Amino acid sequence: MKLTTKLLAATAIVSATSAGAVDLEVMHWWTSGGEAAAVQEFATAVNENTEHNWIDGAIAGGGDVARPVMVSRIIGGDPPAAFQFNHGLQAQELIEAGLILDLTDVAEEQGWEDIVNPPSLLDACTYEGRVYCAPVNIHSWQWMWLSNAAFEEAGLEVPETWTEFVEDAPALREAGIVPLAMGGQAWQQNGSFGVMAVALAGLDNLLAVNRDKDASVVRGEAYGQVFQAYADAREMAEGLDVQDWNQATNAVITGEAAAQIMGDWAQGEFAVAGMTAGEDYSCLPGLGEIAILDTGGDAFYFPVTGDPEIEAAQKEMAALMLSPEVQVAFNSVKGSLPIRGDVDLTTVNDCTQKGLDLLANGDTMPSGNQLLSPDTTNQLNDLMTEFWNTPSMTAEDAQERYAQIIEQAS
Amino acid sequence: MAIAESADTVAPERSAPQKRPLRLFRNLSSKIALIPMIATAVIVFMGGTIWTVVYSFTSSGLLPRLNWVGLDQYERLWGTTKWIISIQNLALYGICSLVLTLVIGFVLAAMLDRKIRFEDAFRTIFLYPFALSFIVTGLVWQWILNPDYGVQGVVRSLGWESFTFNPLNNPDIVMFGLLIAGLWQGTGLIMCIMLAGLRGIDDDIWKASRVDGIPVWKTYTRIIIPMMRPVFVTAIVLIASGIIKLYDLVVAQTSGGPGISSEVPAKYVMQSMFGGQNLGQGFAASTMMLLSVVIILVPWALLEFGGRKRG
Structure with missing residues (x-):
């Protein structure tokens, strides 16, 4: 060297x-x-x-x-x-x-x-x-990792977008596979929400919330759909009790779960397990809905x-x-x-x-750490993990409380 | 020591024979010897406490700063679901832990005191968990209560397929999963303290109660336990301080999960100070912890220790 x-x-x-x-x-x-x-x-x-x-x-x-x-x-x-x-x-x-x-x-x-x-x-x-x-x-967050074997077992094509993935979820359940793997830590649940927000509500809305701290956008329709989708994701993740992100990744590696939303650091786990990208596992930057990575x-x-x-x-x-x-x-x-x-x-x-191509094209956005103070991130972590683990809490409740935190944020 | 000795010789000279000795100079050597400890208590504990309370009225972030914001931090604290849940969890854990540790600790000690065989071996086994750190205890019990590898997995593999025991992933009973681990670790020490108390009871009392034909259980509840009052006070102080600072067990075993259902106040303080870089919020929470301790402890301490001095 x-x-x-x-x-x-x-x-x-x-x-x-x-x-x-x-x-x-x-x-x-x-x-x-x-x-x-x-x-x-x-x-x-x-x-x-x-x-x-x-x-x-x-x-x-x-x-x-x-x-x-x-x-x-x-x-x-x-x-x-x-x-x-x-x-x-x-x-x-x-x-x-x-x-x-x-x-x-x-x-x-x-x-x-x-x-x-x-x-x-x-x-x-x-x-x-x-x-x-x-x-x-x-490192960027906006990735979904999918187990090719799990989709094969359920007789499905590996989806190309989040929407397709949601449609596949019932079939995966029938095959005894947990559609979405999610660890129990708050930062994973809040991070996944951030990924879904940019993929489903678009970059402009995300920046309006995270950068400009515009709470009315959180209360708006686009974000409402994200909260609804997140509540659906909560159901898709039922049946897998793991704590750490790498345990969740491992569930995807073994085919016990079909997919995980996690940053690109998860790829190291696939590499250690001797799996090949494209053959054994697939990846969807921006959940396949939007071509963007945070930096x-x-x-x-x-x-x-x-x-x-x-x-x-x-x-x-x-x-x-x-x-x-x-x-x-x-x-x-x-x-x-x-x-x-x-x-x-x-x-x-x-x-x-895929990641390098997106970087080369300039399809990037600032990361959560660059937009939100640690204090706000901490509050959002608490809220999203409460939402994720409280089935009785509705998407509307979470949306309103999310908006309040954004209002207070400086 | 040299200072203490010289002070000793100086003290009588100052108190001239015709005058009454000043109260301040009585036991002067021991007072001088205590100065470092008093200084530590006043400067470090009291000073630190006052400093924390003062800064809880500021908007300090990563670094302490004197930007006054009044009661904002407290308003936010009491408007936060996580804090409310933390308090409820600590109350639940505290009451269960206090009662069960005392009961189990005393019963184990009483059983060991019946002059059983292999007492030393049992005592070592029961006390052994206390030698572990809470982090180790937490991790061990995380594995034991893990649904796939722990108790549930073992029972299911024996044939009871429908057996469900998964406290750490059920928000309603997760605190009991923590309680089991806390009791496993904590009862040994309380047992030893109780055993020491039981050994301090004169044999004649046992003989006398036997002569009078009092049943054994009644001897314990009516005679022995009242005699062991100081031992119980020590035990309660030890248990209570362990409850208030409950933190590392939670971090190791559940990290506050699932969701925020096993959060505790000490963890809230740490999380807001260092995770959220919001010192003011952490100080406000720790001030509330101090306040609750003071409200409970001061009247009790006055009753327990102040009362005896008068009587």
């Missing part, structure tokens, strides 16, 4: 100010098998291409566990050299408080504006015209340390993370899409190719 001479020259300029090797502690919550292997690619890149040392600060338990640890370290005056966040509104307060290193000079030098695709990723890192984070990958993902932020040596090393690392070689190595292992349009992944299957 050698860097291009161009990049070496670029990093050399940045590192010219650095006097010597620095230990860089990097905090993140990538601890599952594939994730840890992907992080290792970063560590190797830093250790081999710079004179600095990558000190791994992994925190198990996911973002909700890791974020408070990171924030308390930063506020407490003992910041790590870099930390992972989902870019968007999560880090805004830290930036406002002046705790995050301004990366604008690195971004300009490396031409991030030209290479980062889609540009909304860089926008999410930008606050009042300055760049504060380095995006490293793209969420992960980014690294670099806290202000006040030490010029560390600062130089942090900037060097930021540049390295976006370099073509590191992007390919990292994203190939992680199963996510690279944040630059000018590199080729080593292994691309049918589904990944």
Whole structure:
């Protein structure tokens, strides 16, 4: 994994100010098998291409566990050299408080504006015209994964759209297959609702709600249909009690369930199970109803340390993370899409190719993290999981309460 | 220690023989030795509590900030279904857990106290779950209650095909699934405390009640249990503090699910502070938790401890 001479020259300029090797502690919550292997690619890149040392600060338990640890370290005056966040509104307060290193000079030098695709990723890192984070990958939610074997067993064609899928549901039930797999966690249920909203109510309506916080759209007819469809989906998912998203994915892999609405990270599970896209499983971006993907993902932020040596090393690392070689190595292992349009992944299957095509066409939208504050997301998670698990709660109730949360959101 | 000793020698000099010794200087060495603990209690506990209450009236997000919003956080809190359900769940869990832990703990202790064989072995078995963290307990019981691999699966594989026992996926009874795990973990310790209390009862009392022909159960309920009052107080304090901070068991076993049917207040606090990055909301919820503890605990503590001093 050698860097291009161009990049070496670029990093050399940045590192010219650095006097010597620095230990860089990097905090993140990538601890599952594939994730840890992907992080290792970063560590190797830093250790081999710079004179600095990558000190791994992994925190198990996911973002909700890791974020408070990171924030308390930063506020407490003992910041790590870099930390992972989902870019968007999560880090805004830290930036406002002046705790995050301004990366604008690195971004300009490396031409991030030209290479980062889609540009909304860089926008999410930008606050009042300055760049504060380095995006490293793209994950999108708008996927439905289908088990070809399950549809075959029920004597059906694999559907091409959500509408067809809903029509197939009774036949699947008769064949003893649960039509829709859904895990028990709130974020899965709210996330699936978001996917259905953009697929069934359209992008304009979704943005009116999530970006402009227009509660009247939530109370409108288009969203009403989404809530109704979601209530139907609730019935389709009955009969499968699983908690984690990967257990739900596993039900699709074994053919116990026919389909799952889940982000592209689910594809890693199919790969681990040795299944081939197109043959063993199918994928429908945008539920087959709409050609669009959101561009969420992960980014690294670099806290202000006040030490010029560390600062130089942090900037060097930021540049390295976006370099073509590191992007390919990292994203190939992680199963996510690279944040630059000018590199080729080593292994691309049918589904990944569909995603890359959509990105290349610019069929993208901002992710939930970029539009809604964590507080609002948390409230919506609670509401949607309550709706999902309370059969007596009607779609109209949920619609009204959803509208109230959007009204309060800032 | 050096400070304490020197203080000891200083104290009598100050209290001149003709004057009455000042109350402040009585037991001076022990008071000086207590200063670090008092400072910790005042600064850390009291200070932290006041700070939390103050900031619950602000719109603090990820970082604490003094933007006053009055009672907004509390209005939102009491308008949130999840919070109401959390309170109800905690009340249900609390009452069941308190009663059952005391009853089971005492019955087990009384049985062990009947000088049975292998008492040590039983005591170890019953106390063993207490050595596990709640996270482990939660995961173990999540598997035991799993419909496919756990109790339901085993019974069905034995032939009872219609047997249904799936508490963790039924919103109506999920709290009892948590309760089973909580009792399994908690009763051992209470049993040991009770056993220690029973061993502290003089043998002569047993002999006397036997001479008078009082039945064994009556001896327990009328004589032994009233004598063990301090032991019960200790046990209740331990159980109650465990109930209020119920969090890790829920996280490990159900993560508040299905839906929000097994949410608890402590989880609501954590979730809004760190998941939702809304410190103000979390502080408001924790202030309400503190308030409820104060309302229940203070009158009880006054009755229990204040009363005895007077009498």
